[in-house]
Amino acid sequence: MYKLIACDLDETLLADNKQITLDNQQAIKAAVARGVHFVPNTGRSFLTVQHNLKQLGLLQQKNEFVISYNGGAIVENYQNRVLQTQPMPFEVVKQLFELGISQGCCVHVYTLDRLYIWNINAAEISYITGRVNNWSECQRPTMDFLKSAELMKIIFLLPVEEQRKQMRQQVQTSFAYPMNITFSSDRYIEFNSITADKGQAVLELGRRLGIKPAEIMAIGDNGNDLPMIEQAGLGVCVANGKEFVKQAAGYITQVDNNHGAVAEAIEKFIL
Known part of the structure; x- marks a missing residue:
């Protein structure tokens, strides 16, 4: 069973209106209730996803995490505790x-x-x-x-x-x-x-949690998602993703980011 879901935000989890669809919210909450870690893995700052974490019931939760800056930082949601950074000179x-x-x-x-x-x-x-x-x-x-x-x-x-x-x-x-x-x-x-990418970061978080790469599902759409899609046990590309990302993925969703692509993957492989 997959124990950790690493998920891109823009054009993947978020619809074009910048919101998390209701079916995505419900599927994520159901997975978390089963003990699965849902980890936003984004190019953005962890501070910009706090309202998303609130929607998902993950805001300020201990032992729940966000990966930011394309793998440049791993942050625990509780008190936004920074666990690791990979800065540039x-x-x-x-x-x-x-x-x-x-x-x-x-x-x-x-x-x-x-x-x-x-x-x-x-x-x-x-x-x-x-x-x-x-x-x-x-x-x-x-x-x-x-x-x-x-x-x-x-x-x-x-x-x-x-x-x-x-x-x-x-x-x-x-x-x-x-x-x-x-x-x-x-x-x-x-x-x-070079030490910061979404794949290296999610594998490091997995090591900290005692989760094997084979137990990680990664969901994304674009080039900065490719490292985690290639290195996770299951890489998922949403239907609106880039063709080269689809080629690397183990599964391509039937629906796009506006129609619950993340929920589709969670329901198929976890729920």
């Missing part, structure tokens, strides 16, 4: 930041507990509102004020896939520091430490 993030700013990108820099955004536009505000709140909009093209912060990841808004591919190639050829570079939400290129 300031100089690497600064060099990436200067590259993004020089090319006119909207740039997001995540510390452990804050999000700072440069060059934000109306479309980006519309997309992140309800997903990521309480960000700080920065006007000056510098991040030197974050020199002493724990930097979890940096992302660029590049809505065209070819732009994301070109940027990945540019960074891979010009940076000596090894990075985990992924795409998400058909709009972002994300940069993490």
